[in-house]
Amino acid sequence: MIIAVASGKGGTGKTTVATNIALSIGNVQFFDCDVEEPNANIFLHATLKEHENVSVIIPEINKEKCDYCGKCSEFCVYNALAVVRQKILVFPELCHSCGGCELVCPKDAISWKERVVGKVEHGKTKDIDFYHGLLNVGEAQAIPVIKALKRKIDKKMNVVIDVPPGTSCPVIESIKGSDYCVLVTEPTPFGLHDLKLAVEVVRHMRIPFGVVINRDGIGDNRVEVYCKKEHITVLLKIPERQKIAFLYSKGIALANESHEWREMFGLVFNRIQDEVKK
Amino acid sequence: MKELTVISGKGGTGKTSITAAFASLAENAVFADCDVDAADLHLILKPKIKKTMKFHGLKIASIDKDLCIDCKKCYDSCRFHAIDQNIDIIKGSCEGCSVCEYVCPVHAISMVDRDSGFAYISETRFGPMAHAVLNTAEEASGKLVTVVRNNAKNLAEEKQKDLIIIDGPPGIGCPVIASITGVDLVLIVTEPTLSAIHDLERVLGVAQHFHTPAVVCINKSSINAENTSKIEEYCKKNNILIVGKLPYDTTITQAMIHEQSIIEFSDSKLSQDISEMWNKILEALKQNG
Numbered sequence: 001m002i003i004a005v006a007s008g009k010g011g012t013g014k015t016t017v018a019t020n021i022a023l024s025i026g027n028v029q030f031f032d033c034d035v036e037e038p039n040a041n042i043f044l045h046a047t048l049k050e051h052e053n054v055s056v057i058i059p060e061i062n063k064e065k066c067d068y069c070g071k072c073s074e075f076c077v078y079n080a081l082a083v084v085r086q087k088i089l090v091f092p093e094l095c096h097s098c099g100g101c102e103l104v105c106p107k108d109a110i111s112w113k114e115r116v117v118g119k120v121e122h123g124k125t126k127d128i129d130f131y132h133g134l135l136n137v138g139e140a141q142a143i144p145v146i147k148a149l150k151r152k153i154d155k156k157m158n159v160v161i162d163v164p165p166g167t168s169c170p171v172i173e174s175i176k177g178s179d180y181c182v183l184v185t186e187p188t189p190f191g192l193h194d195l196k197l198a199v200e201v202v203r204h205m206r207i208p209f210g211v212v213i214n215r216d217g218i219g220d221n222r223v224e225v226y227c228k229k230e231h232i233t234v235l236l237k238i239p240e241r242q243k244i245a246f247l248y249s250k251g252i253a254l255a256n257e258s259h260e261w262r263e264m265f266g267l268v269f270n271r272i273q274d275e276v277k278k
Numbered sequence: 279m280k281e282l283t284v285i286s287g288k289g290g291t292g293k294t295s296i297t298a299a300f301a302s303l304a305e306n307a308v309f310a311d312c313d314v315d316a317a318d319l320h321l322i323l324k325p326k327i328k329k330t331m332k333f334h335g336l337k338i339a340s341i342d343k344d345l346c347i348d349c350k351k352c353y354d355s356c357r358f359h360a361i362d363q364n365i366d367i368i369k370g371s372c373e374g375c376s377v378c379e380y381v382c383p384v385h386a387i388s389m390v391d392r393d394s395g396f397a398y399i400s401e402t403r404f405g406p407m408a409h410a411v412l413n414t415a416e417e418a419s420g421k422l423v424t425v426v427r428n429n430a431k432n433l434a435e436e437k438q439k440d441l442i443i444i445d446g447p448p449g450i451g452c453p454v455i456a457s458i459t460g461v462d463l464v465l466i467v468t469e470p471t472l473s474a475i476h477d478l479e480r481v482l483g484v485a486q487h488f489h490t491p492a493v494v495c496i497n498k499s500s501i502n503a504e505n506t507s508k509i510e511e512y513c514k515k516n517n518i519l520i521v522g523k524l525p526y527d528t529t530i531t532q533a534m535i536h537e538q539s540i541i542e543f544s545d546s547k548l549s550q551d552i553s554e555m556w557n558k559i560l561e562a563l564k565q566n567g
Contacts, residue, residue: 008316010289010448015473036449037287037480039473077337077374098375099357137483140420140452165289165448166315168412168419172370189534190294194316200414218531242501245526249471249502 002159003272004178006202008194010165012184013214013238016248017265018162019043021182022128023255024265029157032132033174034164035118035145042251046123046130054133054148055114056141058095059102061088065109072101072110093140118145120152129157142170150177167197175202180272181209182235187219192226199232208275212268215240233275235268279434280563281427281442281461283312287477289448291467292497295530296552297445298322298539301404303556308439309402310430311409312423312457313447314395322539325400325407333410333425335394335418336374339367345386352378352387370415394418397425399433406433420452427457441563450484458485462566464492465521465559470505478509482518491566493519495555498526519562522555524548 005018015032019040022030032040041048059072059081070083080095081088092115102110118135131152133145142164150173153159163174175181181202185195195211202209210233213223218240227234238244247257254261284297297319301309311319339360341352346365353361356378360371379387395412408429410422430442446457458464464485468478478494485492494513499506506523513520525548533543541549 009318010286010316012290034449036451036454037477039288039476042472042476075376075380077376096373096375097357098373098377099355100375100377100380103355103377103380135451137450137480138455138487140455142449142451166419167414168315168453169417170451171315172415188531189321189537190318193318193321197316197414204414218528220535240528245498245501248473249469249505251472 001180001273001276002153002161002178003180003182004161004163004175005182005184006163006171006175006198007165007184008167008198009185009190012186012191013212014184015039015043015162016214016254017182017184017212018160019253020255020261020265021269022160023253024262025158025269026127027158028127029129029154029159030131031149031153031159032162033146033149034162035133035135035142035149036164038132038134040162041130041132043253044125044128044130046125046128048121048123050122052120053116054118054120054145055116056095056144057097057112058092058115059090059110060113061090062109062111065107067107069106071104071106075100075104117141120145120148122152143173146170146173167201171201172205175205175207178207179276181207182212182272183209184212184214185223186215187213187221187223191219192223195223196226199230210235210272210275213237235271236264279440279442281444282463282465282559282563283444283446283458283461284465284467285446285454285458285481286448286467287450287481288474291469291474292530293467294318294322294445295534295540296467296495296497297443299541299552300443300556301402302539302541303553304404304441304443306439307405307441307443308430308434308437309405309407310426310442310444311407312426312444312453314410314412314419314422314426314453315447317409317411319445320409322534322537323402323404323407324537325398325402325409327398327400329399331397332393333395333397333422334391335416335421336392337376337389338369338372338374338392339376339378339387340390341365341367342386345384347384349383351381351383355381373417395422397422397429399429405439406437408433420456423453423456450480454481454484455488458490459488461490463559463563464490465495466492467495467497468509469498470496470502470509472505475505475509482516493521493559493562495522495524496520497524499523500526521558521562522551524551
């Protein structure tokens with residue numbers, strides 16, 4: 001079973017929920033798909049032994065063949081090519097590797113070269129097979145790194161995916177193919193507003209989902225009222241406690257700190273299994 | 279006219295609450311919510327929308343089945359696997375490159391606008407605001423960020439404002455890059471957790487990569503004193519100014535629930551600290567550019 005942990009709003013506790021579910025059930029594959037800011041291993045402590053570069057392809061111009069006709073830059077909707085007088089420029093960060101420039105070039109002057117945009121790292125702990133992706137600093141597109149990560153999924157295993165915040169392309173790519181999505185929120189107006197956006201996304205993708213309310217007690221009850229009205233399962237409420245915030249700040253997972261928490265997240269997993277069977 | 283962007287790397291460190299506080303402190307500014315994925319600033323600033331503009335992100339291929347001869351050239355050429363065996367477009371995968379349109383021998387494919395969201399020009403109790411909504415599961419949030427920033431610039435010129443305060447998105451990718459390129463100063467809001475420190479280092483890397491000057495605010499600094507000192511040491515070593523060290527105070531959540539900025543809601547120590555931080559930021563803005 002593949003469980004994705006997402007949120008809409010950042011900083012609501014996705015990584016807390018994802019890492020604690022993984023630690024509580026064991027024998028699991030874990031994917032940190034927040035490749036812009038991956039933090040799960042701060043809590044899981046896998047020794048990362050394998051590294052694999054993630055590349056995309058970008059056009060390479062043969063300057064001897066190119067006659068600066070400008071057809072390629074005219075075609076490129078991403079503005080990744082520019083032809084100015086007797087000069088052609090490629091902007092690698094803007095290229096989506098669609099192949100259009102090569103197709104339209106009348107002089108056959110365009111070929112492809114690989115460009116590294118990030119990497120996938122892998123390591124193991126006692127019962128977690130851990131993967132995360134890292135987008136290189138200054139790179140714009142997280143999708144190729146997320147795709148490379150997800151190719152490592154072993155569908156025979158239980159899989160937990162830590163999803164990046166937001167609701168756009170990297171989120172969709174991370175959630176795609178999951179059996180269940182856990183949406184983590186906090187009981188505040190920002191939490192509720194972004195939860196509604198996240199609910200729209202998972203409904204749009206037709207993925208069953210439930211909610212975890214983190215920092216319960218800090219705000220108001222509008223998140224719960226909303227969940228009730230929309231018939232959304234509330235899987236767990238994590239109370240607002242200075243102790244929990246302190247443990248988080250030090251990179252200590254709740255499931256490693258106390259048996260009760262481990263059981264609690266184990267129950268969340270059981271509940272998810274039941275919901276998926278339904 | 280100057281531009282200030284508030285970012286954080288890690289989400290949930292307090293970007294939007296701090297931006298809202300700045301909105302009530304700024305004397306002559308325009309506000310822009312560039313976290314178009316999950317925009318929240320409007321929940322505090324309560325903008326009255328004056329103008330709504332449709333946003334078209336990337337185009338999308340549309341196939342005229344009456345003309346299609348099922349040659350599958352488009353299927354073979356699409357690098358995004360956005361056309362299936364039945365020659366239907368998979369909406370979520372199409373990136374609008376128009377290669378299919380180009381290879382189609384019978385001109386059965388055209389590229390059409392897709393409705394990706396809306397951009398708004400609004401008025402708030404603190405001044406004009408530019409913001410946007412990206413439709414569910416749409417791409418091109420970086421492009422929408424650029425639309426919002428341009429709207430904010432036009433507003434500033436039109437209303438003779440001397441500062442644009444931008445609420446940025448989390449992360450380090452495309453929307454963040456679009457939010458910080460060319461601005462005069464970036465404020466990075468961090469917190470004393472190992473996760474946030476890790477993210478701070480990466481997002482500072484992005485600011486440096488694009489030659490954007492950055493200053494740091496340590497929010498919720500009382501959660502972990504040891505980590506707070508770590509951030510201070512790190513910033514000192516890298517010659518980055520810390521403009522504020524704010525206490526952990528749940529009043530900020532109460533202010534949010536009352537749809538007010540912390541400055542409007544209470545005159546607690548937190549509010550005073552934010553006011554002091556604002557003065558330091560104005561000073562830093564003067565020095566940069």
